[in-house]
Amino acid sequence: xxxxxxxxxxxxxxxxxxxxxxxxxxxxxxxxxxxxxxxxxxxxxxxxxxxxxxxxxxxxxxxxxxxxxxxxxxxxxxxxxxxxxxxxxxxxxxxxxxxxxxxxxxxxxxxx
Numbered sequence: 001x002x003x004x005x006x007x008x009x010x011x012x013x014x015x016x017x018x019x020x021x022x023x024x025x026x027x028x029x030x031x032x033x034x035x036x037x038x039x040x041x042x043x044x045x046x047x048x049x050x051x052x053x054x055x056x057x058x059x060x061x062x063x064x065x066x067x068x069x070x071x072x073x074x075x076x077x078x079x080x081x082x083x084x085x086x087x088x089x090x091x092x093x094x095x096x097x098x099x100x101x102x103x104x105x106x107x108x109x110x111x112x
């Protein structure tokens with residue numbers, strides 16, 4: 001039995017030209033795939049850069065929050081120490097002064 005297209009005839013050249021069409025199509029698809037891979041590579045590099053930048057910002061924020069927490073803790077400690085001592089009268093005066101300032105500011109804002 002003889003297979004069609006494998007002999008040396010007119011049909012053999014038809015099969016060879018069919019293979020070249022497939023090869024051209026494969027090369028075209030390879031180029032498209034290569035372009036997509038290049039785009040994905042550049043995108044992943046940009047994502048990596050952005051992640052590094054965001055991590056640096058988060059570390060800086062963590063440091064800032066730690067320093068603010070320490071400052072706030074020291075201030076709260078001073079207020080507690082002030083309230084425990086015999087200076088409660090001073091604390092009441094300070095509270096009344098703060099309320100007075102608040103009402104004066106409220107009054108100025110209300111006039112405008």
